[in-house]
Amino acid sequence: MSVVEEICLYPALTLIGALTVCYLAVTLGWQLIRGFRVHFLSSWWKSDLRQYGNWAVVTGATDGIGKSYAEELARRGLNIVLISRSMEKLQRVAKEIEQQSGRKTKIIQADFTGGDEVYTPIEKGIKAVSIFSIAVNNVGMKFHDEPIKFIDAPNLRQKSSHFI
Known part of the structure:
Protein backbone atom coordinates (compact mmCIF):
# COMPACT_ATOMS: atom_id res chain seq x y z
CA MET A 1 0.00 0.00 0.00
CA SER A 43 14.53 51.48 17.26
CA TRP A 44 13.84 53.26 13.95
CA TRP A 45 10.06 53.64 13.94
CA LYS A 46 9.06 55.33 17.16
CA SER A 47 5.70 56.69 18.16
CA ASP A 48 5.59 60.41 18.76
CA LEU A 49 4.48 60.46 22.39
CA ARG A 50 4.20 64.24 22.37
CA GLN A 51 0.84 63.88 20.67
CA TYR A 52 -0.46 62.95 24.13
CA GLY A 53 0.97 66.05 25.83
CA ASN A 54 4.37 67.53 26.68
CA TRP A 55 4.67 66.01 30.14
CA ALA A 56 4.61 62.51 31.61
CA VAL A 57 4.25 61.68 35.30
CA VAL A 58 6.23 58.79 36.80
CA THR A 59 5.82 57.64 40.41
CA GLY A 60 8.58 55.58 42.02
CA ALA A 61 10.89 57.32 39.57
CA THR A 62 14.22 57.19 41.40
CA ASP A 63 15.09 53.50 41.10
CA GLY A 64 14.57 50.44 38.95
CA ILE A 65 11.76 50.27 36.44
CA GLY A 66 10.35 53.67 37.39
CA LYS A 67 13.67 55.36 36.68
CA SER A 68 13.98 53.48 33.38
CA TYR A 69 10.49 54.61 32.36
CA ALA A 70 11.34 58.20 33.19
CA GLU A 71 14.58 58.06 31.20
CA GLU A 72 12.94 56.45 28.17
CA LEU A 73 10.00 58.86 28.14
CA ALA A 74 12.45 61.78 28.31
CA ARG A 75 14.52 60.23 25.52
CA ARG A 76 11.32 60.11 23.45
CA GLY A 77 10.84 63.86 23.86
CA LEU A 78 8.63 64.30 26.92
CA ASN A 79 9.28 66.44 29.97
CA ILE A 80 9.03 64.38 33.16
CA VAL A 81 7.37 64.90 36.54
CA LEU A 82 9.29 62.66 38.94
CA ILE A 83 7.50 61.53 42.11
CA SER A 84 9.27 59.61 44.86
CA ARG A 85 10.04 59.63 48.60
CA SER A 86 13.69 60.66 48.62
CA MET A 87 14.41 64.28 47.71
CA GLU A 88 18.11 63.52 47.28
CA LYS A 89 17.40 60.75 44.76
CA LEU A 90 14.79 62.89 42.99
CA GLN A 91 17.32 65.69 42.51
CA ARG A 92 19.99 63.26 41.27
CA VAL A 93 17.67 61.55 38.76
CA ALA A 94 16.24 64.88 37.56
CA LYS A 95 19.75 66.18 36.91
CA GLU A 96 20.69 62.98 35.03
CA ILE A 97 17.59 63.12 32.85
CA GLU A 98 18.05 66.81 32.04
CA GLN A 99 21.72 66.25 31.11
CA GLN A 100 21.10 63.11 29.03
CA SER A 101 17.95 64.14 27.19
CA GLY A 102 17.79 67.93 27.40
CA ARG A 103 14.19 67.68 28.64
CA LYS A 104 12.69 69.54 31.59
CA THR A 105 11.93 67.78 34.86
CA LYS A 106 9.82 68.63 37.86
CA ILE A 107 10.21 66.80 41.15
CA ILE A 108 7.56 66.11 43.75
CA GLN A 109 8.49 64.47 47.02
CA ALA A 110 5.68 62.19 48.19
CA ASP A 111 5.47 59.28 50.60
CA PHE A 112 2.46 57.15 49.68
CA THR A 113 2.43 55.45 53.08
CA GLY A 114 1.06 58.65 54.62
CA GLY A 115 -2.49 58.14 53.45
CA ASP A 116 -4.77 60.42 51.45
CA GLU A 117 -2.94 63.62 52.37
CA VAL A 118 -0.13 62.66 49.97
CA TYR A 119 -2.32 63.59 47.00
CA THR A 120 -2.63 67.30 47.82
CA PRO A 121 1.03 68.23 47.08
CA ILE A 122 1.01 65.97 44.03
CA GLU A 123 -2.10 67.68 42.67
CA LYS A 124 -0.57 71.12 43.24
CA GLY A 125 2.69 70.09 41.59
CA ILE A 126 1.03 68.58 38.55
CA LYS A 127 -1.23 71.61 38.00
CA ALA A 128 1.92 73.66 37.37
CA VAL A 129 2.71 71.74 34.16
CA SER A 130 0.81 71.65 30.91
CA ILE A 131 -1.70 68.92 30.24
CA PHE A 132 -0.32 65.40 30.31
CA SER A 133 -1.80 62.05 29.32
CA ILE A 134 0.97 59.64 30.24
CA ALA A 135 1.22 58.50 33.83
CA VAL A 136 3.31 55.56 35.02
CA ASN A 137 2.34 54.42 38.50
CA ASN A 138 5.32 52.49 39.77
CA VAL A 139 4.93 52.86 43.52
CA GLY A 140 5.62 49.58 45.30
CA MET A 141 3.66 48.83 48.45
CA LYS A 142 3.84 45.87 50.80
CA PHE A 143 1.08 45.02 53.24
CA HIS A 144 2.14 43.49 56.54
CA ASP A 145 4.95 40.94 56.16
CA GLU A 146 3.34 38.40 53.88
CA PRO A 147 2.84 38.71 50.14
CA ILE A 148 -0.76 39.10 49.04
CA LYS A 149 -2.53 39.84 45.78
CA PHE A 150 -3.60 43.44 45.24
CA ILE A 151 -7.22 42.40 44.91
CA ASP A 152 -7.02 40.80 48.36
CA ALA A 153 -5.31 43.79 50.00
CA PRO A 154 -6.83 45.12 53.21
CA ASN A 155 -8.38 48.56 53.40
CA LEU A 156 -5.89 50.69 51.48
CA ARG A 157 -6.71 53.76 53.58
CA GLN A 158 -5.29 52.14 56.71
CA LYS A 159 -1.76 53.10 57.64
CA SER A 160 -0.71 49.51 58.24
CA SER A 161 0.99 49.31 54.88
CA HIS A 162 4.58 50.33 54.26
CA PHE A 163 6.90 50.67 51.29
CA ILE A 164 9.00 47.82 50.01
Missing part, protein backbone atom coordinates in the same frame (compact mmCIF):
# COMPACT_ATOMS: atom_id res chain seq x y z
CA SER A 2 1.43 3.37 -1.00
CA VAL A 3 1.57 6.49 1.14
CA VAL A 4 -1.13 8.15 -0.95
CA GLU A 5 -3.45 5.20 -0.44
CA GLU A 6 -2.83 5.27 3.32
CA ILE A 7 -3.58 9.02 3.48
CA CYS A 8 -6.85 8.44 1.65
CA LEU A 9 -7.82 5.81 4.22
CA TYR A 10 -7.71 8.34 7.03
CA PRO A 11 -9.18 11.59 5.63
CA ALA A 12 -10.33 12.93 9.00
CA LEU A 13 -6.89 12.48 10.56
CA THR A 14 -5.26 13.99 7.47
CA LEU A 15 -7.52 17.04 7.71
CA ILE A 16 -6.83 17.45 11.45
CA GLY A 17 -3.08 17.18 10.83
CA ALA A 18 -3.18 19.69 7.98
CA LEU A 19 -5.21 22.17 10.04
CA THR A 20 -2.82 21.77 12.98
CA VAL A 21 0.20 22.43 10.77
CA CYS A 22 -1.50 25.50 9.26
CA TYR A 23 -2.42 26.82 12.70
CA LEU A 24 1.12 26.36 14.02
CA ALA A 25 2.62 27.98 10.91
CA VAL A 26 0.34 31.02 11.16
CA THR A 27 0.91 31.35 14.92
CA LEU A 28 4.69 31.08 14.59
CA GLY A 29 4.70 33.48 11.63
CA TRP A 30 2.67 36.05 13.58
CA GLN A 31 5.00 35.77 16.58
CA LEU A 32 8.03 36.26 14.33
CA ILE A 33 6.47 39.35 12.73
CA ARG A 34 5.59 40.82 16.13
CA GLY A 35 9.07 40.05 17.49
CA PHE A 36 10.72 41.66 14.47
CA ARG A 37 8.53 44.76 14.86
CA VAL A 38 9.21 45.09 18.58
CA HIS A 39 12.94 44.34 18.58
CA PHE A 40 14.13 45.76 15.28
CA LEU A 41 11.67 48.29 13.88
CA SER A 42 11.03 50.00 17.25
Whole structure:
Protein backbone atom coordinates (compact mmCIF):
# COMPACT_ATOMS: atom_id res chain seq x y z
CA MET A 1 0.00 0.00 0.00
CA SER A 2 1.43 3.37 -1.00
CA VAL A 3 1.57 6.49 1.14
CA VAL A 4 -1.13 8.15 -0.95
CA GLU A 5 -3.45 5.20 -0.44
CA GLU A 6 -2.83 5.27 3.32
CA ILE A 7 -3.58 9.02 3.48
CA CYS A 8 -6.85 8.44 1.65
CA LEU A 9 -7.82 5.81 4.22
CA TYR A 10 -7.71 8.34 7.03
CA PRO A 11 -9.18 11.59 5.63
CA ALA A 12 -10.33 12.93 9.00
CA LEU A 13 -6.89 12.48 10.56
CA THR A 14 -5.26 13.99 7.47
CA LEU A 15 -7.52 17.04 7.71
CA ILE A 16 -6.83 17.45 11.45
CA GLY A 17 -3.08 17.18 10.83
CA ALA A 18 -3.18 19.69 7.98
CA LEU A 19 -5.21 22.17 10.04
CA THR A 20 -2.82 21.77 12.98
CA VAL A 21 0.20 22.43 10.77
CA CYS A 22 -1.50 25.50 9.26
CA TYR A 23 -2.42 26.82 12.70
CA LEU A 24 1.12 26.36 14.02
CA ALA A 25 2.62 27.98 10.91
CA VAL A 26 0.34 31.02 11.16
CA THR A 27 0.91 31.35 14.92
CA LEU A 28 4.69 31.08 14.59
CA GLY A 29 4.70 33.48 11.63
CA TRP A 30 2.67 36.05 13.58
CA GLN A 31 5.00 35.77 16.58
CA LEU A 32 8.03 36.26 14.33
CA ILE A 33 6.47 39.35 12.73
CA ARG A 34 5.59 40.82 16.13
CA GLY A 35 9.07 40.05 17.49
CA PHE A 36 10.72 41.66 14.47
CA ARG A 37 8.53 44.76 14.86
CA VAL A 38 9.21 45.09 18.58
CA HIS A 39 12.94 44.34 18.58
CA PHE A 40 14.13 45.76 15.28
CA LEU A 41 11.67 48.29 13.88
CA SER A 42 11.03 50.00 17.25
CA SER A 43 14.53 51.48 17.26
CA TRP A 44 13.84 53.26 13.95
CA TRP A 45 10.06 53.64 13.94
CA LYS A 46 9.06 55.33 17.16
CA SER A 47 5.70 56.69 18.16
CA ASP A 48 5.59 60.41 18.76
CA LEU A 49 4.48 60.46 22.39
CA ARG A 50 4.20 64.24 22.37
CA GLN A 51 0.84 63.88 20.67
CA TYR A 52 -0.46 62.95 24.13
CA GLY A 53 0.97 66.05 25.83
CA ASN A 54 4.37 67.53 26.68
CA TRP A 55 4.67 66.01 30.14
CA ALA A 56 4.61 62.51 31.61
CA VAL A 57 4.25 61.68 35.30
CA VAL A 58 6.23 58.79 36.80
CA THR A 59 5.82 57.64 40.41
CA GLY A 60 8.58 55.58 42.02
CA ALA A 61 10.89 57.32 39.57
CA THR A 62 14.22 57.19 41.40
CA ASP A 63 15.09 53.50 41.10
CA GLY A 64 14.57 50.44 38.95
CA ILE A 65 11.76 50.27 36.44
CA GLY A 66 10.35 53.67 37.39
CA LYS A 67 13.67 55.36 36.68
CA SER A 68 13.98 53.48 33.38
CA TYR A 69 10.49 54.61 32.36
CA ALA A 70 11.34 58.20 33.19
CA GLU A 71 14.58 58.06 31.20
CA GLU A 72 12.94 56.45 28.17
CA LEU A 73 10.00 58.86 28.14
CA ALA A 74 12.45 61.78 28.31
CA ARG A 75 14.52 60.23 25.52
CA ARG A 76 11.32 60.11 23.45
CA GLY A 77 10.84 63.86 23.86
CA LEU A 78 8.63 64.30 26.92
CA ASN A 79 9.28 66.44 29.97
CA ILE A 80 9.03 64.38 33.16
CA VAL A 81 7.37 64.90 36.54
CA LEU A 82 9.29 62.66 38.94
CA ILE A 83 7.50 61.53 42.11
CA SER A 84 9.27 59.61 44.86
CA ARG A 85 10.04 59.63 48.60
CA SER A 86 13.69 60.66 48.62
CA MET A 87 14.41 64.28 47.71
CA GLU A 88 18.11 63.52 47.28
CA LYS A 89 17.40 60.75 44.76
CA LEU A 90 14.79 62.89 42.99
CA GLN A 91 17.32 65.69 42.51
CA ARG A 92 19.99 63.26 41.27
CA VAL A 93 17.67 61.55 38.76
CA ALA A 94 16.24 64.88 37.56
CA LYS A 95 19.75 66.18 36.91
CA GLU A 96 20.69 62.98 35.03
CA ILE A 97 17.59 63.12 32.85
CA GLU A 98 18.05 66.81 32.04
CA GLN A 99 21.72 66.25 31.11
CA GLN A 100 21.10 63.11 29.03
CA SER A 101 17.95 64.14 27.19
CA GLY A 102 17.79 67.93 27.40
CA ARG A 103 14.19 67.68 28.64
CA LYS A 104 12.69 69.54 31.59
CA THR A 105 11.93 67.78 34.86
CA LYS A 106 9.82 68.63 37.86
CA ILE A 107 10.21 66.80 41.15
CA ILE A 108 7.56 66.11 43.75
CA GLN A 109 8.49 64.47 47.02
CA ALA A 110 5.68 62.19 48.19
CA ASP A 111 5.47 59.28 50.60
CA PHE A 112 2.46 57.15 49.68
CA THR A 113 2.43 55.45 53.08
CA GLY A 114 1.06 58.65 54.62
CA GLY A 115 -2.49 58.14 53.45
CA ASP A 116 -4.77 60.42 51.45
CA GLU A 117 -2.94 63.62 52.37
CA VAL A 118 -0.13 62.66 49.97
CA TYR A 119 -2.32 63.59 47.00
CA THR A 120 -2.63 67.30 47.82
CA PRO A 121 1.03 68.23 47.08
CA ILE A 122 1.01 65.97 44.03
CA GLU A 123 -2.10 67.68 42.67
CA LYS A 124 -0.57 71.12 43.24
CA GLY A 125 2.69 70.09 41.59
CA ILE A 126 1.03 68.58 38.55
CA LYS A 127 -1.23 71.61 38.00
CA ALA A 128 1.92 73.66 37.37
CA VAL A 129 2.71 71.74 34.16
CA SER A 130 0.81 71.65 30.91
CA ILE A 131 -1.70 68.92 30.24
CA PHE A 132 -0.32 65.40 30.31
CA SER A 133 -1.80 62.05 29.32
CA ILE A 134 0.97 59.64 30.24
CA ALA A 135 1.22 58.50 33.83
CA VAL A 136 3.31 55.56 35.02
CA ASN A 137 2.34 54.42 38.50
CA ASN A 138 5.32 52.49 39.77
CA VAL A 139 4.93 52.86 43.52
CA GLY A 140 5.62 49.58 45.30
CA MET A 141 3.66 48.83 48.45
CA LYS A 142 3.84 45.87 50.80
CA PHE A 143 1.08 45.02 53.24
CA HIS A 144 2.14 43.49 56.54
CA ASP A 145 4.95 40.94 56.16
CA GLU A 146 3.34 38.40 53.88
CA PRO A 147 2.84 38.71 50.14
CA ILE A 148 -0.76 39.10 49.04
CA LYS A 149 -2.53 39.84 45.78
CA PHE A 150 -3.60 43.44 45.24
CA ILE A 151 -7.22 42.40 44.91
CA ASP A 152 -7.02 40.80 48.36
CA ALA A 153 -5.31 43.79 50.00
CA PRO A 154 -6.83 45.12 53.21
CA ASN A 155 -8.38 48.56 53.40
CA LEU A 156 -5.89 50.69 51.48
CA ARG A 157 -6.71 53.76 53.58
CA GLN A 158 -5.29 52.14 56.71
CA LYS A 159 -1.76 53.10 57.64
CA SER A 160 -0.71 49.51 58.24
CA SER A 161 0.99 49.31 54.88
CA HIS A 162 4.58 50.33 54.26
CA PHE A 163 6.90 50.67 51.29
CA ILE A 164 9.00 47.82 50.01
